[in-house]
Amino acid sequence: MITNLKTIKELAGKDKRLDSRALNEYRQPIEIETEISWTAEGSAKVKLGETVVMAGVKLSIEKPYNDTPDEGGIMINAELVPMSSSEYEPGPPGMKAIELARVIDRGIREAKAIDMKALCLTPGEKAWFVTVDIISINDAGNLFDTAGLAVLAALINAKFPVVNKETGAIDYKQKTNKSLPLTKEPVSVTVYKINGKLLVDPTLDEEKAYEARLTVASDKDDTLSAMQKGGNGTFTIEEVAKIIDLALEKAKELRKYLK
Amino acid sequence: MAYKERLDGRKDNELRPMEAKIKVIPNAAGSASFKIGKTWAIAAVYGPREVFPRFLADPKKGLLRCHYSMMPFSGSGERIRPGSSRRAQEIAMVMTKALEPVVDLSEFPNSVVDVFVELPQTDAGTRCAAISAASMALADAGIPMTDMVSAVAVGMADDKIIADLTYKEEHIHEFNEDSKGAPVSDIPIAMIHSTKELSLLQMDGEISKEDLLKALEMGKEAIEKVYQVQVKALKEIYTEA
Numbered sequence: 091m092i093t094n095l096k097t098i099k100e101l102a103g104k105d106k107r108l109d110s111r112a113l114n115e116y117r118q119p120i121e122i123e124t125e126i127s128w129t130a131e132g133s134a135k136v137k138l139g140e141t142v143v144m145a146g147v148k149l150s151i152e153k154p155y156n157d158t159p160d161e162g163g164i165m166i167n168a169e170l171v172p173m174s175s176s177e178y179e180p181g182p183p184g185m186k187a188i189e190l191a192r193v194i195d196r197g198i199r200e201a202k203a204i205d206m207k208a209l210c211l212t213p214g215e216k217a218w219f220v221t222v223d224i225i226s227i228n229d230a231g232n233l234f235d236t237a238g239l240a241v242l243a244a245l246i247n248a249k250f251p252v253v254n255k256e257t258g259a260i261d262y263k264q265k266t267n268k269s270l271p272l273t274k275e276p277v278s279v280t281v282y283k284i285n286g287k288l289l290v291d292p293t294l295d296e297e298k299a300y301e302a303r304l305t306v307a308s309d310k311d312d313t314l315s316a317m318q319k320g321g322n323g324t325f326t327i328e329e330v331a332k333i334i335d336l337a338l339e340k341a342k343e344l345r346k347y348l349k
Numbered sequence: 350m351a352y353k354e355r356l357d358g359r360k361d362n363e364l365r366p367m368e369a370k371i372k373v374i375p376n377a378a379g380s381a382s383f384k385i386g387k388t389w390a391i392a393a394v395y396g397p398r399e400v401f402p403r404f405l406a407d408p409k410k411g412l413l414r415c416h417y418s419m420m421p422f423s424g425s426g427e428r429i430r431p432g433s434s435r436r437a438q439e440i441a442m443v444m445t446k447a448l449e450p451v452v453d454l455s456e457f458p459n460s461v462v463d464v465f466v467e468l469p470q471t472d473a474g475t476r477c478a479a480i481s482a483a484s485m486a487l488a489d490a491g492i493p494m495t496d497m498v499s500a501v502a503v504g505m506a507d508d509k510i511i512a513d514l515t516y517k518e519e520h521i522h523e524f525n526e527d528s529k530g531a532p533v534s535d536i537p538i539a540m541i542h543s544t545k546e547l548s549l550l551q552m553d554g555e556i557s558k559e560d561l562l563k564a565l566e567m568g569k570e571a572i573e574k575v576y577q578v579q580v581k582a583l584k585e586i587y588t589e590a
Binding site for chain 1: 373374375376377387389391392393395398416418420421422423424425426427428431432433463465466467469470471472
């Protein structure tokens with residue numbers, strides 16, 4: 091597609107966008123569907139406009155890390171698969187996928203959104219490890235926020251599988267009623283700066299035109315749990331304050347779709 | 350040893366419920382979702398476009414290239430490590446061979462048509478679901494095709510010839526009390542609709558020639574049902590002129 095980045099920048103300068111949305115407006119529809127995969131312990135598909143992302147949780151029992159013998163673990167991985175855009179190629183995750191996974195990982199991990207100690211079965215020996223895989227289905231912009239919602243919805247939706255008491259083996263075909271020990275539900279909102287203006291939920295074209303972006307993960311009580319600045323541009327401290335206000339407002343809006 | 354009632358109550362030649370839809374991925378030239386029971390394949394077609402690596406380009410015709418990938422959480426056991434595996438590569442190859450006979454890329458020299466299939470959840474029969482989805486996605490993309498390809502697995506669980514085996518039926522000795530030590534054979538097939546020729550045929554397990562031929566006949570009937578579901582999904586969007 092031919093994109094006139096200059097037009098996008100000029101429009102942003104006048105508080106306008108190519109698709110006539112307001113700068114602080116998310117695309118519609120916003121849809122969250124859970125339990126989309128029976129083989130995952132938890133799963134979700136999130137649609138934000140034309141952007142679609144799936145996330146699936148798998149649980150396993152592993153030996154805890156030496157420095158945290160009484161805790162389980164979490165790992166978030168993202169696969170930007172070539173099915174979802176002509177810009178992605180088969181092969182190991184590139185920088186975009188790694189950053190996406192790391193930013194969402196931080197939003198969950200550093201927010202202590204999962205009680206890691208509650209995942210421990212036998213200190214120093216066995217603990218539950220949570221792996222969440224993000225798969226892009228159609229990338230039409232703003233994978234960050236879409237994937238963040240998908241991961242959160244999948245984690246909320248996850249149920250522990252049955253463990254055979256004698257052998258200690260996991261029976262993945264049977265689920266218990268027990269949910270993950272989630273202590274918080276951080277929602278990520280990424281704010282983009284284009285031509286000095288702040289906006290949310292960029293399209294693919296807008297993602298090519300931005301100067302800088304800041305992802306802000308926050309919990310229900312407005313506590314910030316993770317941030318990541320991206321892009322070649324910079325932010326002033328005043329801009330950061332504005333971004334946080336906008337992110338908190340939008341997080342409340344997105345959170346409504348979770349239930 | 351006997352497998353009397355099927356574990357999910359189906360008739361011997363009955364397929365699991367199917368659901369098909371096209372245009373599920375707006376970025377792609379064509380796309381389709383195909384569900385059969387708890388197996389789900391999503392296919393997207395990109396191209397004709399430039400071939401990378403370049404040495405693969407054929408100056409006489411375009412190249413068809415399928416890719417198969419199970420999502421890491423789509424297996425019924427532990428998480429699957431993402432990235433390609435020998436199994437995924439082989440399936441991608443047989444998918445390409447299953448579709449090639451109906452795809453005419455003579456008008457697109459030096460180009461490639463990529464078909465990407467991702468599976469969010471699986472319960473056996475994944476390569477067949479992948480081929481059925483891919484065939485619809487190619488049609489949706491407007492790639493010149495002489496026919497549709499539809500696929501299903503048939504086989505024998507213990508003493509019973511059946512269509513569309515589930516994971517449990519592929520492991521019948523574990524899941525059916527009376528089938529301890531019983532043989533199983535799994536025969537994924539793909540068929541070109543109008544000629545009834547097989548463009549995919551694999552078999553693993555144990556089966557006699559007579560039973561194999563019976564199974565293939567059952568497959569021929571069963572595949573007609575898959576075809577109907579594919580065509581219905583296409584006609585929902587494309588009406589006949």
